[in-house]
Amino acid sequence: MPVKRDIRLLVSDIDNTILRSDGTIAPETTATFERAARAGMRTVLASSRTVDSARFLLDKVGELTHMIMLTGCVLTDVKTGECLMHRSIDPDTARELLAYADAAWPCYFEACGGGRYVLARKSLDYVRSRGIFSRYLEDLSACLAVVDSLGEYFAATGTPVDKMFLYSAEPGRQELLASALPGRGRLRLVSPVPNGLDILPRDVSKGAALRVLLRRLGLREEQVMVFGDSENDAEMFLPGALKVAVGNAYPSLKARADFVSRTNDEHGVACAIDALALS
Numbered sequence: 001m002p003v004k005r006d007i008r009l010l011v012s013d014i015d016n017t018i019l020r021s022d023g024t025i026a027p028e029t030t031a032t033f034e035r036a037a038r039a040g041m042r043t044v045l046a047s048s049r050t051v052d053s054a055r056f057l058l059d060k061v062g063e064l065t066h067m068i069m070l071t072g073c074v075l076t077d078v079k080t081g082e083c084l085m086h087r088s089i090d091p092d093t094a095r096e097l098l099a100y101a102d103a104a105w106p107c108y109f110e111a112c113g114g115g116r117y118v119l120a121r122k123s124l125d126y127v128r129s130r131g132i133f134s135r136y137l138e139d140l141s142a143c144l145a146v147v148d149s150l151g152e153y154f155a156a157t158g159t160p161v162d163k164m165f166l167y168s169a170e171p172g173r174q175e176l177l178a179s180a181l182p183g184r185g186r187l188r189l190v191s192p193v194p195n196g197l198d199i200l201p202r203d204v205s206k207g208a209a210l211r212v213l214l215r216r217l218g219l220r221e222e223q224v225m226v227f228g229d230s231e232n233d234a235e236m237f238l239p240g241a242l243k244v245a246v247g248n249a250y251p252s253l254k255a256r257a258d259f260v261s262r263t264n265d266e267h268g269v270a271c272a273i274d275a276l277a278l279s
Contacts, residue, residue, distance in 0.1 A: 005242055007041055007277040009219055010062070011210060012227040012269055014047040014054060017246055018061065020265050023135050025060050032270035033062030035278055044068060044213065046206045046236060048165070048192050050115050051076050052143050070112055071190070071198045071232050072209040073162040085212055087204045088113070088160035089187070096182035097164055097199065098151040104177055107168040108133070111150050114159040118145045130169050164199040165192075190232040198232055207235025225277055227261075227269045228253055244272045 010033070012018050019025055033043060043061045045054055046068035058064060058078070066084075067076045075085035089097065101109035101120070108123045117140050124146055127133040137144065147153040154161060166181075168174040174195050181187065181199065188200040214221065221240030228236060229249040237243040237256050245254045247263035254260050259276060261268035 005225075005277070006223065007225045007242065008223040009044060009214075009217070010036060010041055010225050010227075010273065010277070011044040011046055011068075011236060011241075012061070013206075013229060013233050014045055014049060014057070016229045016248060016264050017227050017233075018057075018264070018269050020267075023139060025057065026267040026270065028267040029270040030060045032267075032273050032278070033060070036273055037062035039278060041277065044210075046072075046210065046233070048163075048198060048232065049140075050074075050112065050117070050143055052115055053117075053140055066213055068206055068209040068213070070162050071192070071200055072204045072206045072235075073112075073200065075209045075213060084216065085209060086162075087201050088162045089164075089199075089201050091160070093183035093186050094154070094161040095151070098154055098161065100180075100182055101150050101164065101166075106170060107166060107173060107177055109150065110165040111154065111161050112163050112165075113154065113161045114157070116143050116145050116159075118147060118150060118153055120150055121146055121148060127167075132169065133167075163201075163204075165196060166199060167193070167196040169195060192230050192232045205235035206232060207238065210236050210238065225273070227272065229264065242276060244269070244276070 018029055042063045042065045044066045047054055048071045049069055051067055051069050064078050067078055073087045076083050106126055108126050110117055110119045178197055186202055188202050190198050192198050221238045225242040226236045227244045229246050231250055234253055243258045245257035245260050246268040259272060261272040
């Protein structure tokens with residue numbers, strides 16, 4: 001087990017990390033974050049969610065100061081509401097991707113922009129017919145737009161596309177669709193869930209946003225404790241940081257971790273904070 005450090009910043013993914021499988025946060029996790037706040041530690045949430053879809057955690061994770069959202073496209077100061085960083089897919093590439101998504105089938109394509117999740121009706125029909133993403137879509141209902149065409153929606157609104165998400169339940173289908181994505185050389189692809197891909201601007205990641213935040217806060221990597229479960233959390237595992245994978249994490253993330261805790265359903269984040277950062 002790593003030696004206890006003087007941790008000043010706790011940085012955690014949300015879904016399948018601090019949230020249990022049913023989408024709730026364990027009382028033990030909230031209590032541990034409160035103890036960490038009293039010990040002088042601040043919290044940062046890092047997720048593929050939008051800021052609005054994560055607001056239900058504002059009073060449940062201790063001293064929450066910043067959010068790294070949309071897999072690193074957005075960095076927000078929670079206390080002031082100021083957006084400190086915002087990256088989007090370049091307009092030409094975004095138009096090509098939206099046209100590709102409108103024509104692709106069978107699959108689920110989701111586009112994020114303007115603080116909203118936008119999906120075509122056929123994508124909604126696709127996941128409903130397979131009985132998947134029901135809780136996910138319920139969580140996003142307040143900032144969800146269902147449209148006939150992604151391309152027409154973004155052309156009409158003039159909204160930049162921050163990121164997209166591709167999912168296909170059919171074996172090999174996701175890889176086939178991903179291999180034909182337009183503008184691949186101008187994009188970054190990373191997997192947040194099995195059979196799913198986040199499609200991001202090339203220079204965007206949770207880790208890049210975290211580095212920006214550390215410079216603003218004047219903190220060293222050694223003062224940071226990071227928690228994650230999937231491949232899109234790997235970039236936050238900075239060399240000097242204390243890196244924790246929950247027990248349900250991807251094997252590839254566990255291999256990069258300093259410590260593998262219990263699963264998200266066993267409040268693994270809380271256990272790691274208690275063991276490694278608190279007395």
